[in-house]
Structures are given as structure tokens and as C-alpha cells.
Amino acid sequence: MRARAKKDAVTCPYCFAVIARQQIAYRCLGRAGRGVGCDPVLDKELAGYLGTQAGAVLPPVFTGRGARSQCPACSRESGRRVCPECHHELAPAYCDTPGRIVALVGAKNAGKSTYIAVLLHELRNRVGNELETSLVACDDRTIERYKRDFARPLFEQERLLPTTPSAATAPREPLVYLLSRRVKGRFGSRTEALTLVLFDTAGEDLRSRDVRDLHLKYLEAADAIIFLADPLELTDGAQESEPLDVLARVTEPLAQRQGGRIRVPVAVALTKIDALPLPRQSALHRSRTRSGALDADDRESVDAQVRALLHDWGAGDLDRYLDQHYEEYGLFGLSALGAMPREDKVGPGGVRPYRVEDPLLWLLHRFGMLDA
Ligand SMILES: Nc1nc2c(ncn2[C@@H]2O[C@H](COP(=O)(O)OP(=O)(O)OP(=O)(O)O)[C@@H](O)[C@H]2O)c(=O)[nH]1
Ligand SMILES: [Mg+2]
Ligand SMILES: [Zn+2]
Ligand SMILES: [Zn+2]
Structure with missing residues (x-):
């Protein structure tokens, strides 16, 4: 049986990967709202999960720490969390209390x-x-x-x-x-x-x-x-x-x-x-x-x-x-x-x-x- 989710691990409810909390990734906010930010690109992991490229062209995913983290490419801060495996967005409420x-x-x-x-x-x-x-x-x-x-x-x-x-x-x-x-x-x-x-x-x-x-x-x-x-x-x-x-x-x-x-x-x-x-x-x-x-x-x-x-x-x-x-x-x-x-x-x-x-x-x- 799967190791019972420990306090520091989260199970992605989309692909069911068990992720250490520090490994939850971020998605760049892109140009939404204000000017600076990364351009959308095809997210292969997300497209693989969805089984289609539709809806998978998005600003890039990056790793970081904390509730918000700075995109290494454009320096814009993002608090949008995603699964590091399937790149599906993870709701903040779910990250807090899985x-x-x-x-x-x-x-x-x-x-x-x-x-x-x-x-x-x-x-x-x-x-x-x-x-x-x-x-x-x-x-x-x-x-x-x-x-x-x-x-x-x-x-x-x-x-x-x-x-x-x-x-x-x-x-x-x-x-x-x-x-x-x-x-x-x-x-x-x-x-x-x-x-x-x-x-x-x-x-x-x-x-x-x-x-x-x-x-x-x-x-x-x-x-x-x-x-x-x-x-x-x-x-x-x-x-x-x-x-x-x-x-x-x-x-x-x-x-x-x-x-x-x-x-x-x-x-x-x-x-x-x-x-x-x-x-x-x-x-x-x-x-x-x-x-x-x-x-x-x-x-x-x-x-x-x-x-x-x-x-x-x-x-x-x-x-x-x-x-x-x-x-x-x-x-x-x-x-x-x-x-x-x-x-x-x-x-x-x-x-x-x-x-x-x-x-x-x-x-x-x-x-x-x-x-x-
Ligand atoms: N009398 C009664 N019939 C119900 C009830 N719920 C579902 N049904 C009947 O059962 C049929 C199938 O219900 P669904 O919810 O579509 O069943 P399902 O398990 O999703 O079926 P699949 O998607 O084909 O696997 C419905 O079309 C209704 O005719 C209920 O509470 N009472
Ligand atoms: Mg059904
Ligand atoms: Zn996932
Ligand atoms: Zn960026």
C-alpha cells in the first residue's frame, strides 16, 4: 500500500504522484495583467496528461520555494502552484490542507x-x-x-x-x-x-x-x-x-x-x-x-x-x-x-x-x- 500521506507530502489528485511539499512547482504568471512575463509555450507534460495540446499552451513551469516564488526567466513572482509531474494546477487550498x-x-x-x-x-x-x-x-x-x-x-x-x-x-x-x-x-x-x-x-x-x-x-x-x-x-x-x-x-x-x-x-x-x-x-x-x-x-x-x-x-x-x-x-x-x-x-x-x-x-x- 502507498505510504500514508505524511504531513510533508502531497498526492496530486490528477496524476496521483506523491510529491514532497517542497517539490510543488510554480507556473509563471506570464503577461497576465501587467506587461512583463514569459510567453506561453507548449507544456509537454500537461499535454501528455490531458491527452491533447488544447489548453496546454501556457507560461513555463519552474521550481522554487515558499508560497510564492520568482520566475528565473522573467523575475515575475508567482503563487500559482502546479504538480511537478503532470503540471496540472494545484489549488492553494489543496496545497495547504491536502x-x-x-x-x-x-x-x-x-x-x-x-x-x-x-x-x-x-x-x-x-x-x-x-x-x-x-x-x-x-x-x-x-x-x-x-x-x-x-x-x-x-x-x-x-x-x-x-x-x-x-x-x-x-x-x-x-x-x-x-x-x-x-x-x-x-x-x-x-x-x-x-x-x-x-x-x-x-x-x-x-x-x-x-x-x-x-x-x-x-x-x-x-x-x-x-x-x-x-x-x-x-x-x-x-x-x-x-x-x-x-x-x-x-x-x-x-x-x-x-x-x-x-x-x-x-x-x-x-x-x-x-x-x-x-x-x-x-x-x-x-x-x-x-x-x-x-x-x-x-x-x-x-x-x-x-x-x-x-x-x-x-x-x-x-x-x-x-x-x-x-x-x-x-x-x-x-x-x-x-x-x-x-x-x-x-x-x-x-x-x-x-x-x-x-x-x-x-x-x-x-x-x-x-x-x-
Ligand atoms: N429509480 C432510480 N433510478 C435511478 C437513480 N439513479 C439513477 N437511476 C437510473 O439509472 C440510470 C443510470 O444512471 P447513471 O447515473 O447514468 O449510471 P452510471 O453508473 O453513470 O452509468 P454508466 O455511465 O453507463 O456507467 C439512470 O438513467 C436512471 O434511469 C435513482 O436514484 N433512482
Ligand atoms: Mg455514467
Ligand atoms: Zn500530477
Ligand atoms: Zn516567467
Whole structure:
């Protein structure tokens, strides 16, 4: 397993290189604003990372020290920090408090894109207010892409999201957010953060071994994993379980690298809970009380309820597989849409999510960022 990020090391959330803090590089500000400064040139490292030269013609990268450093070519000071490996810009907030990396995976049609859209929306609004967290996008492209590919279609146009194209045909770039929170400790309060690195992976990519290796670096860098599964795939008694198959493909390489049970906590969430005929008194239908903390009793009953469902459906092998391979896992049930969609639109009541934040609350608690 990757050496746990030490205080003096930062993991680039784009290429996952582990960088000593003093090695974080700078990009010259160029001629922006005032006259003097370097001309833009093709940045080969960044172009390599992006897979295209578009957006990679920029003022040069240089090494230095401190929060700001002087460009050796033009003498202009710059505080714009970049990864020394892939040259992607690193947000100042991320350099200051690099959070634990949370990765998200799931099979095709598991509900990943919808979940990403709704989770971020909730963290911005209701859940963010309740927990007093702040959510900051770590780069401009994250902001643009979230609006264009997720928020606008789902919330404004109320259309379902299209199938995510494979990484083999479309460039793959994560949405990177820093979710931070003031945590009171014995010696005053401090800011702690989770870095949500959300690759909206195409489910089909995790099925092919080749492309899955692309995601391996991502999974190896993760401090926590959220695994989404479509319960309808588990209930239909198919002899080949797609969710388990994908989970195994994700788990095998991690297990091989580190030997023994995997220590990274994994939150396994059944999506589309609204589509299940559940008894009224089900914990999954009960709304979580909004207390600004993790409700341990509620957590236990949801975990137990999902486990019971899995066993009822004859999908107990998923539970056993998790137990064999992970030291710590939590079972969750959630609904991003809150109701069955009609054709390509969300239900008539709009997007009414429930329990989408539960896996994150558990992880926040797990990382000492939230009381129980
Ligand atoms: N009932 C219900 N259906 C949902 C929910 N979330 C997603 N769905 C359905 O599942 C379909 C797939 O959701 P996506 O979010 O696109 O799934 P994905 O995992 O991104 O799929 P790929 O990109 O193809 O891998 C949607 O078009 C909806 O029909 C939910 O909360 N409730
Ligand atoms: Mg998708
Ligand atoms: Zn990088
Ligand atoms: Zn310069």
C-alpha cells in the first residue's frame, strides 16, 4: 500500500504522484495583467496528461520555494502552484490542507453519474449547511464540467444523464473538490479536509481488464472507496452478479499489492432504493435526523438492513466477499433521484434525493472529522 500521506507530502489528485511539499512547482504568471512575463509555450507534460495540446499552451513551469516564488526567466513572482509531474494546477487550498482521497466506482448503469451530480448538489446546499462544511472545486475545469455535464441537464432541464463514454474514446479527467470542515480538538480547532476525486468512470471500463488498469493508480491513491451497486442487478437472481464481478476486479489488484485484508475503508451503497418494494418501517425509508453528527444507531440499523436485503436476494456472497477482503466496510442504501424516472426525464416531483450523504458522513466520522 502507498505510504500514508505524511504531513510533508502531497498526492496530486490528477496524476496521483506523491510529491514532497517542497517539490510543488510554480507556473509563471506570464503577461497576465501587467506587461512583463514569459510567453506561453507548449507544456509537454500537461499535454501528455490531458491527452491533447488544447489548453496546454501556457507560461513555463519552474521550481522554487515558499508560497510564492520568482520566475528565473522573467523575475515575475508567482503563487500559482502546479504538480511537478503532470503540471496540472494545484489549488492553494489543496496545497495547504491536502485531504484524504475518496474514490468512487461502480458497474455500468449503477447510477454513478447521477450520484455525483446529486451528491455535489447536496453538499453545496442542505448537507453542507447542516455539517458546516465547505466545498471548493480545485480547478476551473471542474466547475465548468460539473455545470455542463451534471448540474444543467439534471437540475435545470430535469433530464437523465447520458451513459458515460469509455475512457478509451474520451479523455478522462476527474472532478476534484476539497470538502473541508473545522474540527474542534483538545488544543483548539483545526481544518480537516477530504478530497473528493470523482472520475466519472464508464461502467464498461471496469469490465475490461486493460482499461481498468488506467483506474488502478486512482484506486491505489485512494484513502477511501465508495462503491455503488444497482440493487436491481442483485435482486433479479442472475447467476452472474455484475456488482460482485466489478467489485472483484477493483479489489484483486489492491489486494495483490498489499497482501492481507485491505485497510482502506469501503462504503458499499445500493443506489435506486426508491425502486425497491421495501416495508414501510424500513430504516432505509426513514429519513436521517439532521443532527450535524453521525447517528450511530441509525448507521447500525441501515447496515443491518442492507445486509439482510443482500442475503434475502441470494446476494450474500457480496457481503462475504467484502468481509474477506476489507478490514472495514459499511453497507448503505440511497436514492439520488428519490423516485422512478419516466423515460429520459426525472420524476414529476423533481430530484428528491435521500441518504446520498450517508457514505460521506461515515467516512468523515471514520477520519475524525465528524462526531458520532
Ligand atoms: N429509480 C432510480 N433510478 C435511478 C437513480 N439513479 C439513477 N437511476 C437510473 O439509472 C440510470 C443510470 O444512471 P447513471 O447515473 O447514468 O449510471 P452510471 O453508473 O453513470 O452509468 P454508466 O455511465 O453507463 O456507467 C439512470 O438513467 C436512471 O434511469 C435513482 O436514484 N433512482
Ligand atoms: Mg455514467
Ligand atoms: Zn500530477
Ligand atoms: Zn516567467
